Amino acid sequence: MDINSNIAAFTELGYILQKTLSGEVGIRGQELNRLIDRQYLLNPWFTAENVRMAVGAIARKLTEENLRVWTGRYPALMEKHEPYTTAVIMAGNIPLVGFHDFLSVLISGNKIVAKTSSKDSELISFIADILCSVNSEFKEMITFTEGNLSGFDAVIATGSDNSSRYFEYYFGKYPHIIRRNRNSVAVITGNEKESDYRELGKDVFSYFGLGCRNVSKLYLPAGFRVEKILDSWQEYSGIINHSKYANNYEYNMAVWLVNRDKFLDTGYTLLREERSLASPVATLYYEYYFSPEGLSDELNRLKDKIQCIAGKDYNMFGSLQSPELWDYSDNIDTLDFLLKKNMAGLS
Secondary structure, three states: OOHHHHHHHHHHHHHHHHHHHOOOOOHHHHHHHHHHHHHHHHOOOOOHHHHHHHHHHHHHHOOHHHHHHHHOOOHHHHOOOOOOEEEEEOOOOOOOOOHHHHHHHHHOOOEEEEEOOOOOOHHHHHHHHHHHHHOHHHHHOEEEOOOOOOOOOEEEEEOOHHHHHHHHHHHOOOOEEEEOOOEEEEEOOOOOOHHHHHHHHHHHHHHHHOOOOOEEEEEEEOOOOOHHHHOOOHHHHHHHHOHHHHHHHHHHHHHHHHOOOOOEEOOOOEEEEOOOOOOOOOEEEEEEEOOHHHHHHHHHHOOOOEEEEEOOOOEOOOOOOOOOOOOOHHHOOHHHHHOOOOHHHOO
């Protein structure tokens, strides 16, 4: 398979996903819709709304133009090589979070053996089936496994700080990308429009805040009233009706009350002034800064812990959960890794 046939296949996959979400469905679309609607039975965090959001974000990026712009940055993709096998260990915090690794391995002309999260195994497998129906040659390129990984040349693994130590121990001798915990933040200047704050709500509340691209902390200019932002978030208040989210909200409120912590309660999320980046589910941290230079120094100090930054001089508010194909997790260029000439001695 060459890069042109790979691009054509993933473009068709994007078209099928778009048609399904827009209501123009064939047999595959009907099956996908049923699968979307039943995910919450397997994982209560995967509501139909959130799954459709994830599928939609993928479908919008899988256009021929996007794929050519992305792959055009890598001349090595035009060179033929014997496919090698990359083991991909996928996370399960939000729907289809492992899709970009799946895409990267296959678009580079290599084989994938994927170990999916038990919390998100059906969706990626079904999308792989659609891809194989578009181009049957992918059947020989894709393997899913629930058991031990074997027969691979390189590893891409995503997990927590704890699981990363396990990954390092077992896979350190292979060419690898091992991702750890990261969080995203938003920088407020005080000069934003109300529509900016509403868009920021997407970055905070999409997927219940469970993704590494979800904003878990706000940086506010000294003297800024955080209530100015909260007034723009009423449209997200219905999130409290989700039982697991509500349980986290009530638990964290109880802990903070017992500890006599000072916090703000909107009725659907809790906010506290805090230096840490990682806020628990149903909460949001904030911190004041006193100069742009001081904030820049702080963000640079924390760069290995920050996934994305939303703000006027950073990523657009509301865009964090819809990354471009060339926006790599942990700022590690996955395609460049997969195309290294010394990869497993096979390229």
